Every structure is written in structure tokens, then in C-alpha cells.
Amino acid sequence: MAALAPLLAVCAGYFMVILDVTVINVAVPVIGRELPASLTGIQWITDGYTLVFAGFLLTAGALGDRLGHRRVFCLGVTVFTASSAACALAPSALFLVTARLVEGLGAALIVPGSLALLQQAYPSPPARSRAFGLWGSMAGIAASAGPLLGGLLVSTVGWRWVFLINLPVGVACLVLTLRHVARSPRHSDRALDWPAQCAVVAAVALLTAALNEAGRRGWSDPAVLAGAGLAVLAAGAFALRERLARSPVLPPGLLRSRAMSGGAVIGMLFNLGFYGMVFTASLEFQHQRGFSALRTGVALFPAVAMTTFASVLSGRLSRRTGDRPLVVSGMLLAALGLAGWAAAGPEPAYALLVAPMMAAGFGTSFALTGSTATMMGAAPAAFSGTASALFNTTRQIGSATGVALGGSLLATAGSYGAGLRTSMAIGALAYLTAAGLAWLCVPAEPKTA
Structure with a gap:
């Protein structure tokens, strides 16, 4: 249990x-009425x-490096839990x-430290790969289970429980x-460049x-x-400030690393594909097929079920094969899934969509472990x-881009089905591009030490 406790703590956050x-998506109509x-x-x-959340990730990461990741992670969990309670008790929309x-700020403080704490808690590459894999699966499970859980809570105990469920999880x-994760090293001599931080938050x-x-x-x-x-x-102001700063937010050596810069772009592309698929599929099921939340x-x-597996x-495979084959094959499988959906016709039966969703969920999660290990190993x-x-910043930008493209295509295409198929085709192209980048940027050698 002691060996699993850091993983449980980080994954819960x-x-x-x-x-x-x-x-929140299925709850906002009810909130708007009440x-x-x-x-x-x-x-x-x-x-x-x-x-x-997206805007403050880089600032939170820099704070963690300077003040210690456990301290910033715990601060983030405290802020997130307290603000969730405030959301549940909100007397007005403005409140x-x-x-x-404030909850988004707490989220930004949690996420950068989560990976850093796992890297600290599991120094062995095989154990670290397994931990990164389970960490990554949390994203797919949470994103896809959100509408199901939200619909269940709203239809039974009310929308305020969408936020109240965070309280016991946050406390645990x-x-x-505090009990099972060791204190993190602090680099208090590293100054925070506030003009650059403000510029990146704004960008x-x-x-x-x-x-x-x-x-x-x-x-x-x-x-x-x-x-x-x-x-x-x-972004231009940030780049200019970085050239002049003594202690830049993103040291040039990090960005010159092919594994680092390539891994960031890969994360953006596969989030674009996966979250674009989840968003457009949700609208298809509810608006065109008449499904409830x-x-x-x-x-x-089906997409969720594959992520943990x-x-x-x-x-487990990464120590034998290295990360590159896993990332490339995962991206190719996900691309095949979305391409299959795009080719299924204007009104395919639901049974024909199960395999594409499984392929996208499996492929994305299969590749996430290796791409995460690549990014963290390069730093x-x-x-x-x-x-x-x-x-995580590039992944959030990818998610927002996928949702924006999907929404725009559904609204402007000649028909709903045409917009959906175009969105899936763009997601497949994003996955294919990520596979090509992974072949160039992800190290091939297995980690044995």
C-alpha cells in the first residue's frame, strides 16, 4: 500500500x-434555470x-520548481477543494x-506537480512508466465519464453534487x-520572471x-x-522577454531538445483528436440521435473502457520496446479509428461506431504513457x-482547438453528418501527424536503469 500511496494521491488530484x-456540461442548463x-x-x-486552468499552468510549474512540488500540489488541492465547496453553496450565478x-487556479497548481511528484516517487524507469500510464488514463476516464456522472447526479440528487463529490476526494x-509523498527539492535561488509569467498567462x-x-x-x-x-x-512579448531574462521561464536548452519540443506538439495533436471526438460524438448522440445525457x-x-487497459x-511494454514503438503504434491505431468513423457514412448504426471509439481511446492512452515519459525524461x-x-499547456490548447474545430464544423457544414465526418477526418490527420513526429522525436531505446 505504501508503494501505491503516492500514485493514488496524485491520480486522485x-x-x-x-x-x-x-x-459541468450536462449541469449548466439546470444551473441556468435555478x-x-x-x-x-x-x-x-x-x-x-x-x-x-490553461493560463496558469506554466506559472504553477515554475512555482513548483522554486518552492517544492509537494507544497504547491497540496496548496492546489486545498484551493480546489475549498472552491468546489463554494461552487456547491453558490447563491447566485456571479458567485x-x-x-x-478560483477552482481553475487550484487545478493549475495541481497538474504540473503531479507528474513531478510521480517522477520523484518512482525513480525506476519501469515503475515510472507504469505510474505515468495510470496518470494518463485518469484524463481519458475523467473526460469521458464526466457526462455520465454529471447526468446521473443532476437527475438524482441535484447539480450541487457535481461539486460536492470533490470534497471527500480532495481531503483523501x-x-x-502529506503522509506518503516525500518533500520535494526546492530551488529557491531561481527567480520568477513576473513580466514573462504575466505574458504567458495572457497568451x-x-x-x-x-x-x-x-x-x-x-x-x-x-x-x-x-x-x-x-x-x-x-506571445511575442513573452518571447522578447525570454531573450532578455536572466532566468527565463522556458530555458532555451529545453526548447532546443527535440524530445521536449516534439513531445509538446505530440501532446497537443492527440488531445485535439481525442477531445474533438468526445465533443462531437456527445453532440451527435444527444442532438441527432435523441440520447439523454x-x-x-x-x-x-467504449472509449473510456480502453484507456486504463x-x-x-x-x-509494462515500454521497458522491452522503448517508448517510440508504443507512441507511433498508438497514434496510428487512433487515426485508423477516427478515419473509420469518417468513412462510416452519414448515419451509421451505433454498433459501427463502437470499434472506432475503442481504437481512439486505446490508441491515445497507449501513446500517452510514452509521450509523457519522453517529456519528463528530457528535462x-x-x-x-x-x-x-x-x-499540459500544449495539451489544453489541443483540447480547446479540437472542441472549437468540431463545434465550428457542426455549425457551418452543409449537414450535421458532413460536419461530424469532417471533424473525425481532421482528428485522424492530427493523429497521423503525431505518429510522424513521434518517429522523429521519441527515443527508441528501452529504459533499463
């Missing part, structure tokens, strides 16, 4: 973070969390939106971490906001174009939090 991205909330308020209940913003996570938050709005408003909407333009300006969660279960298998120990933050 990560599961809460990803679950709260998707579990509080009440305008359409803009409903959007901010959903998107405010994602914006703060709920504010609590969701905090207790396990990621603005880009995520623009992508979220693009799915609703269209890519040519002035607000979307303005957000994207401001994100580019903020609960039945939609059940319909998505795939991650455990890839963690010096002193920058493990920064590496984790970079990986």
Missing part, C-alpha cells in the same frame, strides 16, 4: 481536475475554469462563476500526499478564449479575431515542473 472540465443565469453566465461557468475561476488526496488564456468562442461564433467573428491577435501579441455517457463508454499495457530534475506544465 488529477482525476478531479479533468473531471471538472466535462462533468440560479438563474444568462447565456453569457452559463458560458463563463464552463469556460472560466478552463481559461484560468458560482467567481468560485469556478491531501491526507495521502494562453487569450488563445483558449478565442478557440472556445470560435466554436460558437465562427472563426471570422471580430471577438475571435481580436482574441487571437492579442494572444499573438502576448446519461445514455450519452453510456454510449461513450491501454495505459497499464504500455507501461533536468530542476525543471521537472516546467516540463510538466509545458506538456
Whole structure:
């Protein structure tokens, strides 16, 4: 039990973070009626969390490297749990939106430290690969189970329990971490470059906001174009500041590493494919087939069922084969699944979609273990939090892009089915591109030491 405790603690925290991205989707219509909330308020209940979460990941990673990852992780769990309680007790829509913003900050503090703590707790490469695999499977399980769990809670005990379920998980996570996870090294001599941190927060938050709005408003909407333009300006300011800073947020040596930069892009591409598939499939099942939220969660279960099995298998195989064959084969399998969905015709029977969903879920989780190990292995120990933050930031951008593309295609294509098939084809192309990058960037040698 002692050997598993760090893994349980970290995975519990990560599961809460990803679950709260998707579990809210089926609850917001009910929330909007009960509080009440305008359409803009409903959007901010959903998107405010994602914006703060994505925007502050790199800052949280740098704080973890400087102050110690266990300390920042525990702070994140505390903030997340307390803000979840505030969300559950919210008397108004404005209060709920504010609590969701704080919850997003807690999520950002949790995630970079989660990978760094696993790397610290499991120094053996085989054990670390298994831990990274189970960590990665939490994302797929939480994202896909969110609509099912949310629908079940809303239809039985009410929407406030969507947030209340975080309380026991958060408390257990905090207790396990304090008791069983060792203190992390601190690099307090490393200064935080606040101008650069503010620039990267602005760039990621603005880009995520623009992508979220693009799915609703269209890519040519002035607000979307303005957000994207401001994100580019903020990114330019960040790059300029990095060239001048004595202690840059992303040291140039990290970005020059082919494994590091390639791994970040791979993470963005496979999140684009997987979350684009989950989003468009959810809309297809509910809007075109008339499924309830609960039945939609059940319909998505084939994708979820494969994630844990795939991650455990890839963690065991990595010491024999190395990471490259696993990442490449996983991406190819997921590409085949989405290509199969795109080729299934305008109104395929649900039975024909089970295999594509299983292939996408299995392939993504099978590849995630190796790509995570690649990113973390390429970073010096002193920058493990920064590496984790970079990986998760690019993945969040990929998720937002996949959802935005899917929403835009469903709204603008000649028919709903045509938009869905185009979205699946783009996801398959993203997976194929990730497979090619993995062949070039992911180390091939098995880790035996």
C-alpha cells in the first residue's frame, strides 16, 4: 500500500481536475434555470475554469520548481477543494462563476506537480512508466465519464453534487500526499520572471478564449479575431522577454531538445483528436440521435473502457520496446479509428461506431504513457515542473482547438453528418501527424536503469 500511496494521491488530484472540465456540461442548463443565469453566465461557468486552468499552468510549474512540488500540489488541492465547496453553496450565478475561476487556479497548481511528484516517487524507469500510464488514463476516464456522472447526479440528487463529490476526494488526496509523498527539492535561488509569467498567462488564456468562442461564433467573428491577435501579441512579448531574462521561464536548452519540443506538439495533436471526438460524438448522440445525457455517457463508454487497459499495457511494454514503438503504434491505431468513423457514412448504426471509439481511446492512452515519459525524461530534475506544465499547456490548447474545430464544423457544414465526418477526418490527420513526429522525436531505446 505504501508503494501505491503516492500514485493514488496524485491520480486522485488529477482525476478531479479533468473531471471538472466535462462533468459541468450536462449541469449548466439546470444551473441556468435555478440560479438563474444568462447565456453569457452559463458560458463563463464552463469556460472560466478552463481559461484560468490553461493560463496558469506554466506559472504553477515554475512555482513548483522554486518552492517544492509537494507544497504547491497540496496548496492546489486545498484551493480546489475549498472552491468546489463554494461552487456547491453558490447563491447566485456571479458567485458560482467567481468560485469556478478560483477552482481553475487550484487545478493549475495541481497538474504540473503531479507528474513531478510521480517522477520523484518512482525513480525506476519501469515503475515510472507504469505510474505515468495510470496518470494518463485518469484524463481519458475523467473526460469521458464526466457526462455520465454529471447526468446521473443532476437527475438524482441535484447539480450541487457535481461539486460536492470533490470534497471527500480532495481531503483523501491531501491526507495521502502529506503522509506518503516525500518533500520535494526546492530551488529557491531561481527567480520568477513576473513580466514573462504575466505574458504567458495572457497568451494562453487569450488563445483558449478565442478557440472556445470560435466554436460558437465562427472563426471570422471580430471577438475571435481580436482574441487571437492579442494572444499573438502576448506571445511575442513573452518571447522578447525570454531573450532578455536572466532566468527565463522556458530555458532555451529545453526548447532546443527535440524530445521536449516534439513531445509538446505530440501532446497537443492527440488531445485535439481525442477531445474533438468526445465533443462531437456527445453532440451527435444527444442532438441527432435523441440520447439523454446519461445514455450519452453510456454510449461513450467504449472509449473510456480502453484507456486504463491501454495505459497499464504500455507501461509494462515500454521497458522491452522503448517508448517510440508504443507512441507511433498508438497514434496510428487512433487515426485508423477516427478515419473509420469518417468513412462510416452519414448515419451509421451505433454498433459501427463502437470499434472506432475503442481504437481512439486505446490508441491515445497507449501513446500517452510514452509521450509523457519522453517529456519528463528530457528535462533536468530542476525543471521537472516546467516540463510538466509545458506538456499540459500544449495539451489544453489541443483540447480547446479540437472542441472549437468540431463545434465550428457542426455549425457551418452543409449537414450535421458532413460536419461530424469532417471533424473525425481532421482528428485522424492530427493523429497521423503525431505518429510522424513521434518517429522523429521519441527515443527508441528501452529504459533499463
